[in-house]
Amino acid sequence: MTVSATATAEALPLEAPVAEQARAIRDSRPLRLITCGSVDDGKSTLIGRLLWDTKAVKEDQAATLHRDSGKQNDLGLPDFALLLDGLQAEREQGITIDVAYRYFSTDRRSFIVADTPGHEQYTRNMATGASTADLAVLLVDARAGILEQTRRHATIASLMGIRQFVLAVNKIDLTNYDRARFLEIVHDFKEFALTLGVKQITAIPMSALKGENVVYDGRAAMPWYDGPTLVETLEKATTRSNQTVGFRLPVQRVSRPGESFRGYQGTVAGGSVKPGDSVVILPSGMVANVTKIVTFDLVRNAAVAGDAITLVLDRQVDVSRGDMIVAIDSQPMTGRGFDAQIVALQPDRIEPGKRYWLKSGSRRQRVLIEPVSQLDLKTSKWGTAERLGMNAIGKVHLTFDEQAIFDTYEQNRTTGAFILIDPDTNNTVAGGMITGRRSELGGIHKDDQRVLLSLPADLAEKIMASELFASRRQDVDIRHTTVGRAAEILGDLDE
Amino acid sequence: MSDIRNEAEAKQNATHKPPLDPHLKALENEAIHIFREVAAEFERPVMLYSIGKDSSVLLHLARKAFYPGRVPFPLLHVNTGWKFAEMIAFRDNIVKEYDLDLIEHINPRGAAENVTPFTHGSALYTDIMKTESLRQALDAGKYDAAFGGARRDEEASRAKERIYSFRTPDHRWDPRNQRPELWNVYNGMIRQGESVRAFPLSNWTEVDIWRYIQAEDIPIVPLYFAKKRPYVERDGMMIMAEDPRMELLPGEVRQEGVIRFRTLGCFPLTGAIRSNATTLDDIIAELETATVSERQGRAIDRDQSGSMEKKKREGYF
Numbered sequence: 001m002t003v004s005a006t007a008t009a010e011a012l013p014l015e016a017p018v019a020e021q022a023r024a025i026r027d028s029r030p031l032r033l034i035t036c037g038s039v040d041d042g043k044s045t046l047i048g049r050l051l052w053d054t055k056a057v058k059e060d061q062a063a064t065l066h067r068d069s070g071k072q073n074d075l076g077l078p079d080f081a082l083l084l085d086g087l088q089a090e091r092e093q094g095i096t097i098d099v100a101y102r103y104f105s106t107d108r109r110s111f112i113v114a115d116t117p118g119h120e121q122y123t124r125n126m127a128t129g130a131s132t133a134d135l136a137v138l139l140v141d142a143r144a145g146i147l148e149q150t151r152r153h154a155t156i157a158s159l160m161g162i163r164q165f166v167l168a169v170n171k172i173d174l175t176n177y178d179r180a181r182f183l184e185i186v187h188d189f190k191e192f193a194l195t196l197g198v199k200q201i202t203a204i205p206m207s208a209l210k211g212e213n214v215v216y217d218g219r220a221a222m223p224w225y226d227g228p229t230l231v232e233t234l235e236k237a238t239t240r241s242n243q244t245v246g247f248r249l250p251v252q253r254v255s256r257p258g259e260s261f262r263g264y265q266g267t268v269a270g271g272s273v274k275p276g277d278s279v280v281i282l283p284s285g286m287v288a289n290v291t292k293i294v295t296f297d298l299v300r301n302a303a304v305a306g307d308a309i310t311l312v313l314d315r316q317v318d319v320s321r322g323d324m325i326v327a328i329d330s331q332p333m334t335g336r337g338f339d340a341q342i343v344a345l346q347p348d349r350i351e352p353g354k355r356y357w358l359k360s361g362s363r364r365q366r367v368l369i370e371p372v373s374q375l376d377l378k379t380s381k382w383g384t385a386e387r388l389g390m391n392a393i394g395k396v397h398l399t400f401d402e403q404a405i406f407d408t409y410e411q412n413r414t415t416g417a418f419i420l421i422d423p424d425t426n427n428t429v430a431g432g433m434i435t436g437r438r439s440e441l442g443g444i445h446k447d448d449q450r451v452l453l454s455l456p457a458d459l460a461e462k463i464m465a466s467e468l469f470a471s472r473r474q475d476v477d478i479r480h481t482t483v484g485r486a487a488e489i490l491g492d493l494d495e
Numbered sequence: 496m497s498d499i500r501n502e503a504e505a506k507q508n509a510t511h512k513p514p515l516d517p518h519l520k521a522l523e524n525e526a527i528h529i530f531r532e533v534a535a536e537f538e539r540p541v542m543l544y545s546i547g548k549d550s551s552v553l554l555h556l557a558r559k560a561f562y563p564g565r566v567p568f569p570l571l572h573v574n575t576g577w578k579f580a581e582m583i584a585f586r587d588n589i590v591k592e593y594d595l596d597l598i599e600h601i602n603p604r605g606a607a608e609n610v611t612p613f614t615h616g617s618a619l620y621t622d623i624m625k626t627e628s629l630r631q632a633l634d635a636g637k638y639d640a641a642f643g644g645a646r647r648d649e650e651a652s653r654a655k656e657r658i659y660s661f662r663t664p665d666h667r668w669d670p671r672n673q674r675p676e677l678w679n680v681y682n683g684m685i686r687q688g689e690s691v692r693a694f695p696l697s698n699w700t701e702v703d704i705w706r707y708i709q710a711e712d713i714p715i716v717p718l719y720f721a722k723k724r725p726y727v728e729r730d731g732m733m734i735m736a737e738d739p740r741m742e743l744l745p746g747e748v749r750q751e752g753v754i755r756f757r758t759l760g761c762f763p764l765t766g767a768i769r770s771n772a773t774t775l776d777d778i779i780a781e782l783e784t785a786t787v788s789e790r791q792g793r794a795i796d797r798d799q800s801g802s803m804e805k806k807k808r809e810g811y812f
Contacts, residue, residue: 029521030698098673100654101647103700110518112698124675131677252528253535257564265560267528267679296559297512306520308527308560321535345675359680362532417678426684431677 029306031237034114034129034162036153037139042170046139046208047102047115050231053215056104099129106215108235123391124345126153127431130160131417135237137166137230138189142175142205146188152377154189158196159341159393161413161433164237165193165201168230172222173207179224195380202233240413242305246330247271247279248407248415250361251323255310263294263310264319269361269414270407271327272304273311278328278461281319283403285469287328287461288313322363324405324415328464329480332407332415337438338398340418342369342388342430348422350388350396350430358398358432360418365404369420370397388430397438409433452493454486512712519707523556526695528679529658530560530642533693534567536683537640540693541633544570544597546582547759548715549644549696552704555713556695557642558593569596571632571641575624576601577612577761580738585716598636602628612763613742621764630666639690640683648700658697664688702782709775719778721755721770732766 037043051057102113114129130136136157140150154165167189175181186203193201204213205225212218213229228236242248248270255263273279277290292312293300303309311325319325326332344350350369358367374385375393388394398404409416420430455463457480463469464478481489515523533540542557544550557566572586590597602610605623612620633641647654657676662668674682685691696704708715726733727747734741736749741763743749754767772778 029517098655098670101698102654103648103698105700105702110700128675128677132679252531255561255564261563263563265531267524294563296562306524308524308531310562357684359682361680362535414678417680419675419677419680419682421682421684426682426686428674428676428682431675 028109029239030110030112031135031234031239032112032114032133033135033137033234033237034116034126034133034157035137035139036116036126036129036157037168037170038141038144038147038149041139041141041144042208043115043139046137046168046170046206046214047113049208049211049214050113051102051104053211054104054106054231056102099125106231106235111234123152123156124343127156127160127343127345130157130162131431133157133160133162134239135164135166135234136162137168139168139170140185140189142169142172142178142181142185145185146192148378150189151192151380154193154198155196155375155377155380156343156393158198159343159433161409163198163200165198166230166233167201167203168208169203169205170208172205173210173212177205177222177224179205179222182225202228204228204230204233206230242270242412242414243272245270245305245407245412246332247273247277247325247327248332248412249273249309249311249325250363250415251319251321251325252362253321254319261312262316263312264325265308265310266325266362267308268303268305270305270412271330272302273327274302279313279325280328280331280464281317282324282326282332282405283334284318284323285465286317287465288315288317290314322361322365324361324363329478332405332412333437334403334405335437336400336403338400338404338406339395339435339438340398340432341393341395341435342420342432344388344390344392344394344430346422346427346429347390348425348429349390350392350394350420352386355423356429357421357423358400358404358418359421360404360406361415363405364421366401367404367420368399370399372396395435396432398432406434406437408435410435452490454490512710515707515710519703519710522699522703523559523707525679525698526553526556527560529681529693529695530557532681533640533642533659533683533691534561536681537691539636539638540568540640540642541571541598541636541638542566542568542642543629543644544572544586545644545759546572546578546586546716547644548704548708548719549646551713551715552699552707553642553644553696554589554593554595555711566593566595568642569598569636571636571638572597572599573625573629573632574599574601575620575628575761576606577624577740577763579716579718579735579759579762581718582716582759585714589714598632600628600632600635602631611740612761617764633666633690639685640693641690642693642695644696645694646696646699646701646704656694656697658694659683660692660694661685662690662692666690668692702779705775705779705782709779716759718756718759720774721753721772721777723751724754724767725749725751726754726767733768734765735762735767738762 035043035047100115102115104111114133116126116129138150138154140146167186169182169185172182182205190201204227205222206213206218208214212221213225215229215231217229218225248268249264249266250269251264252266255261255265273290273293275290275292278287279290280287290311291314293303294310294312324332342350350371352370353368355366355368357364371385371388372395373382374388375382382395385394407415416434418432419428420432421427422429542553544554561567602624605628610620610623645653645656647656652670655670657673659676659681660668661674683691725736727736727743727749729744729747733754752769753771755770755772756765756767759765770781772781
């Protein structure tokens with residue numbers, strides 16, 4: 001058998017000269033992706049192929065593989081699955097049992113792959129891998145087509161907030177490169193994806209074993225396909241950023257190295273901040289202004305989502321770990337009741353009426369969970385549920401003893417995400433995503449009368465700093481504007 | 496001595512340094528986040544410091560994470576007594592210059608029984624002088640969290656390890672029952688006696704480490720740079736022959752050559768590579784075209800397949 005990929009590789013060398021490569025890779029942060037598919041769809045082979053063709057696997061690692069397996073595939077390449085299944089139990093059973101993280105890079109970009117197991121009982125691991133991913137590669141065996149497990153994985157990936165999908169129709173060589181079969185599978189998947197609201201799908205026919213349309217193109221075998229290879233698609237994918245939403249800084253720790261310095265350390269979870277900005281500390285509702293953004297390198301004039309910073313405020317305010325410093329004019333939801341979707345991760349079921357620990361950002365608090373419904377992954381329908389077993393995806397009500405602070409997961413993948421910890425075992429039992437705040441005060445809100453006040457900024461700040469205001473913050477809309485514009489707006493109302 | 500790093504130092508740090516590229520910046524931000532989270536959640540953290548390049552990066556990130564304060568935990572060096580002399584000199588210098596608290600531990604049993612890599616074989620030696628020694632030191636300090644510089648790209652079993660890696664009271668790692676780790680929300684809840692190992696460099700690759708050392712001008716042990724050094728060939732590796740305790744075996748010849756080290760450990764177990772890389776640029780260029788992995792020069796990793804997993808289960812880093 002000849003190897004078309006090797007021939008292609010010689011014809012189209014992908015490596016840039018070393019110096020250029022080192023410079024070029026780093027224009028963006030690493031793309032994080034997850035690979036999922038049913039058992040035997042060839043997932044480990046695909047990742048092995050990616051690592052092999054991008055030269056992320058070194059000779060001694062390949063030699064260890066040869067020694068371990070004593071076998072090669074029919075292309076004279078190592079058994080890629082062994083390369084990935086690093087645990088002894090996995091090698092013994094020939095399956096992947098846990099999320100593994102892999103690293104490779106091309107001349108354009110670097111990648112972090114969460115390699116997740118295909119077996120149904122490891123769906124929780126898929127949710128884990130999907131939580132940080134920008135893109136999902138869904139692997140399908142061209143002979144088998146879209147399976148229940150494919151739909152299940154697409155659903156989980158979509159629930160976890162992934163919006164970019166690659167449908168990798170693998171083993172296309174075993175269908176004699178049948179174009180009609182490929183199109184049929186793509187049609188099936190797109191129809192299903194519509195029900196998930198997923199629109200960004202790149203479908204690629206490939207043979208991971210032969211390396212066609214993975215890193216090198218498979219034109220020789222599939223002249224009918226003129227789309228991108230997998231790697232080309234990954235190079236062009238976008239990474240998520242929380243930069244366009246309101247400023248959020250979950251406070252990890254207070255730095256007080258001496259009397260003269262007090263800074264709040266954390267990673268910006270949304271938006272941006274600069275000296276002079278007015279901020280609110282939640283849940284207290286105190287208001288302050290940013291005076292400095294301190295980092296080891298220099299005092300910075302701005303910080304954006306993702307930056308690990310130390311913030312200095314212009315006044316003495318009570319701030320501690322777990323508080324959130326946020327933009328005054330774009331605040332998150334606060335309250336004691338929220339709605340969320342969770343993925344149950346452990347054999348112990350999520351029980352109603354049990355008090356769990358909830359951790360979101362740096363904030364940990366007690367919460368009562370009330371399961372409402374569960375997603376049937378076979379039918380994609382929500383049915384009622386009183387408790388949630390391992391691998392279940394459910395809608396739940398959250399009730400807190402104290403004020404909680406969230407954005408919806410849709411708006412902010414950091415401040416809208418949380419984990420549940422079982423206080424009896426200390427284990428992480430669920431991952432959750434906030435869908436909205438529940439109105440806890442019921443009848444009080446039935447009167448929908450509103451009052452517009454136009455106040456000088458300093459007076460407004462004093463009012464906003466009060467406890468009463470903070471407790472009802474979620475019911476208030478605030479905009480900053482000029483005296484003239486305020487007068488205009490109020491004038492409009494008078495007419 | 497003031498606890499606050501002064502403004503002058505900040506200015507000095509900032510001098511002539513171009514901003515980090517987005518790739519390294521993202522890795523740096525993630526590591527700082529992990530450092531702060533562990534320091535805030537645990538009562539007695541400690542940082543494992545092995546003097547190598549990864550430790551140097553780890554230390555640099557710790558200093559950044561807590562600036563303008565001091566690094567709020569001690570460094571722990573589990574010494575075997577068989578490190579390169581240049582490593583120890585480097586360590587002592589760094590500790591002094593950065594005003595750090597260093598705890599050094601050598602397994603007293605190993606020292607009393609004169610356990611050496613020559614007399615006990617690399618596997619038993621590593622078990623006693625590294626794994627057992629580490630457990631002793633962690634128990635003695637009652638540490639509930641230990642930072643390590645391990646990277647997931649180093650070795651297959653590490654690829655599966657969490658950033659907060661849970662350990663039982665006897666320091667065991669159970670790869671089958673790891674806590675799920677979603678987003679960047681870490682579960683730091685443990686019982687008395689249990690602990691976590693925390694790995695801020697989990698998502699870094701070897702090239703990232705070198706590029707960061709270059710970008711941030713981080714001091715490293717000179718053994719990483721090529722130089723004419725004495726060595727002997729043993730078990731297919733070039734072992735440095737500088738320490739007086741290094742006795743030649745029958746048939747071995749002391750040679751000299753321009754060599755350097757890709758990783759640093761105990762000198763009798765660490766193989767050098769032939770290289771002319773005398774600058775960071777050279778090292779990075781060499782790495783981009785390397786055809787073997789860095790652990791290839793480590794005798795202890797080659798004893799058997801899955802040997803790292805086995806050592807880790809028993810409490811090794």
